[in-house]
Amino acid sequence: MRFTLPQPKRRRRSPASSSSHVRVGRPSTPLNGGPVAPTTEYIGGRRRRTSASKGAGSIFANTKRSAPLMRRIVLTVLICASLGLITVTYRGGVVISSAQLAVLEVVAPIERGMSRAWDPIAGAWYWTGDLLSATTENPKLRERNEALEAELVIARDEASEAVQLRERLGIDDRGHYPTNYDQVDGRVIARYSSAVDKSLVIDLGSNDGIERNDPVLVNANLIGRITNVTPNSARVALILENSQSVTAAISGSDGSGVLESLSTEGTPVMRLKYVDASAKVEKFDRVVTAGWTTGDLSSIYPRGIPIGWVSSVGLKPADLEQTVQVTPYANFERIETITVLVPKGDRVQYDTPAKDAGGLDALDAARRVDPVLPTPSTKTPKVTPAATTTTKDDVTQ
Amino acid sequence: MSFVGTRIASALLVVCAALVQVTIGHRIEIGAASPDLLILIVTAIALLTGSISGAAHGFLAGMCIALFAGLPLGPHALVATLAGFAVGRLGEVLVTDEHPIPPLAAGIVATAAMQIGRPLVEFLVNPAVASVDGLWSRAFLTTAISAVLAVPLYLLVRRVLITAHSWSGGTADTANLGEGAA
Numbered sequence: 001m002r003f004t005l006p007q008p009k010r011r012r013r014s015p016a017s018s019s020s021h022v023r024v025g026r027p028s029t030p031l032n033g034g035p036v037a038p039t040t041e042y043i044g045g046r047r048r049r050t051s052a053s054k055g056a057g058s059i060f061a062n063t064k065r066s067a068p069l070m071r072r073i074v075l076t077v078l079i080c081a082s083l084g085l086i087t088v089t090y091r092g093g094v095v096i097s098s099a100q101l102a103v104l105e106v107v108a109p110i111e112r113g114m115s116r117a118w119d120p121i122a123g124a125w126y127w128t129g130d131l132l133s134a135t136t137e138n139p140k141l142r143e144r145n146e147a148l149e150a151e152l153v154i155a156r157d158e159a160s161e162a163v164q165l166r167e168r169l170g171i172d173d174r175g176h177y178p179t180n181y182d183q184v185d186g187r188v189i190a191r192y193s194s195a196v197d198k199s200l201v202i203d204l205g206s207n208d209g210i211e212r213n214d215p216v217l218v219n220a221n222l223i224g225r226i227t228n229v230t231p232n233s234a235r236v237a238l239i240l241e242n243s244q245s246v247t248a249a250i251s252g253s254d255g256s257g258v259l260e261s262l263s264t265e266g267t268p269v270m271r272l273k274y275v276d277a278s279a280k281v282e283k284f285d286r287v288v289t290a291g292w293t294t295g296d297l298s299s300i301y302p303r304g305i306p307i308g309w310v311s312s313v314g315l316k317p318a319d320l321e322q323t324v325q326v327t328p329y330a331n332f333e334r335i336e337t338i339t340v341l342v343p344k345g346d347r348v349q350y351d352t353p354a355k356d357a358g359g360l361d362a363l364d365a366a367r368r369v370d371p372v373l374p375t376p377s378t379k380t381p382k383v384t385p386a387a388t389t390t391t392k393d394d395v396t397q
Numbered sequence: 398m399s400f401v402g403t404r405i406a407s408a409l410l411v412v413c414a415a416l417v418q419v420t421i422g423h424r425i426e427i428g429a430a431s432p433d434l435l436i437l438i439v440t441a442i443a444l445l446t447g448s449i450s451g452a453a454h455g456f457l458a459g460m461c462i463a464l465f466a467g468l469p470l471g472p473h474a475l476v477a478t479l480a481g482f483a484v485g486r487l488g489e490v491l492v493t494d495e496h497p498i499p500p501l502a503a504g505i506v507a508t509a510a511m512q513i514g515r516p517l518v519e520f521l522v523n524p525a526v527a528s529v530d531g532l533w534s535r536a537f538l539t540t541a542i543s544a545v546l547a548v549p550l551y552l553l554v555r556r557v558l559i560t561a562h563s564w565s566g567g568t569a570d571t572a573n574l575g576e577g578a579a
């Protein structure tokens with residue numbers, strides 16, 4: 001039995017034009033767009049093409065056959081254009097980046113509309129998936145919830161005590177998370193995920209007070225930072241990207257290091273590098289942003305944003321550093337809503353080198369580690385007009 | 398006129414597919430993979446319209462996905478151009494309208510090429526990429542999803558192009574679509 005694709009319905013036409021491929025006043029031949037005669041022949045059960053049937057599989061038989069020279073020229077031009085774009089993009093082309101942002105700004109409302117239209121279906125999809133795992137997860141979550149409630153009481157006491165101590169010691173808590181940050185909620189309107197690309201576009205932009213390098217959270221857990229901003233949309237670089245790193249500390253320990261993506265297959269795993277061998281690190285320890293400050297430089301992430309938990313610790317006798325693997329708290333496969341941390345008060349802005357070119361952060365590509373914006377010797381901070389002077393303490397980002 | 402109308406329709410199809418891909422396609426997670434609707438649309442267009450058109454639409458698709466999702470420009474365009482061209486040549490060599498195997502095979506090959514070729518380009522040009530995790534499992538799953546969607550999407554694209562062709566006053570060679578056989 002031979003399977004054939006369903007054919008489109010024949011359109012009824014007037015007798016004058018009843019033959020869709022025969023023009024009035026002309027003889028019907030394949031050369032002038034007429035019907036192609038069934039010229040295929042079966043030899044040994046296989047279909048052999050004859051010269052007359054070349055291109056006959058096309059709807060547009062007269063346009064499908066392309067001259068070899070033209071084919072080569074077009075292919076060469078397109079490949080050269082692609083290679084040119086790759087070169088310019090990865091070298092930090094500002095023009096390309098600007099054009100990309102302009103297009104993103106134009107399509108952002110469309111993406112927002114389509115994303116919202118799909119929300120109910122996505123909700124049903126996720127709900128079905130969650131339902132299947134809820135039965136097994138429920139007892140574990142109840143147990144975990146009780147433990148967390150107990151921890152919360154202790155944490156609240158310690159937090160109020162910490163505030164009092166800060167006031168007594170006169171510690172400037174500018175940049176302290178979360179008290180000195182506004183939290184702006186937004187939605188993901190476009191995303192792309194492949195073995196090497198992980199990108200989110202959100203519906204917040206400079207009109208919402210968002211700026212480049214603002215931290216992005218999901219359920220209070222760090223997932224990345226803003227890399228490109230348009231008035232109504234922004235791109236988020238996830239901490240799972242190969243080009244991203246975060247300085248992180250282990251809560252309740254003196255261990256700290258640089259967190260980088262190790263594996264994104266299945267449950268993502270990150271690696272905390274440069275953790276001193278003498279640091280006390282145990283499995284299930286919480287990993288948070290380190291939020292360090294050195295002189296005029298500081299991390300773009302404030303201290304204390306939860307990132308994940310220690311899932312594995314390894315230390316060989318001769319090692320100077322521990323091998324610490326971290327599992328992020330956030331579920332990167334299902335990010336629908338996000339929170340962007342916007343510093344309260346005046347922002348400090350810096351002259352930065354070329355902005356992100358495409359999806360690659362040129363600055364991070366050079367530095368790789370938890371981007372620290374420029375060194376005081378080469379860059380002078382620009383303070384927004386509301387502030388008249390800049391001190392070291394102002395430089396929190 | 399019909400040529401222009403068809404090309405406009407196919408280009409719009411690619412742009413819409415790219416928008417659907419970034420807003421909806423990647424929210425449909427099956428295992429660790431999502432359906433790659435865009436490359437299937439490009440594959441169908443390439444099969445139906447030839448290698449030059451396939452390459453051009455592949456390039457357009459690569460540009461659209463990078464622009465709409467804020468990805469680096471170029472790598473997607475390069476791989477999709479080559480995939481579109483190769484599938485277009487396949488369509489020029491094979492009679493495709495009478496059997497589901499060519500669209501199915503082309504969809505599978507193009508998806509696999511995209512899933513492997515794109516990370517390969519990134520690995521070659523981006524020094525920050527030290528390894529590519531989950532490449533094979535993701536490529537396998539995405540290709541399996543494409544195998545399911547390839548033929549329906551091919552039929553959809555063919556319907557759209559035929560409609561656009563007839564609306565713009567073209568005289569489609571419908572002998573190859575079954576009408577001529579009657």
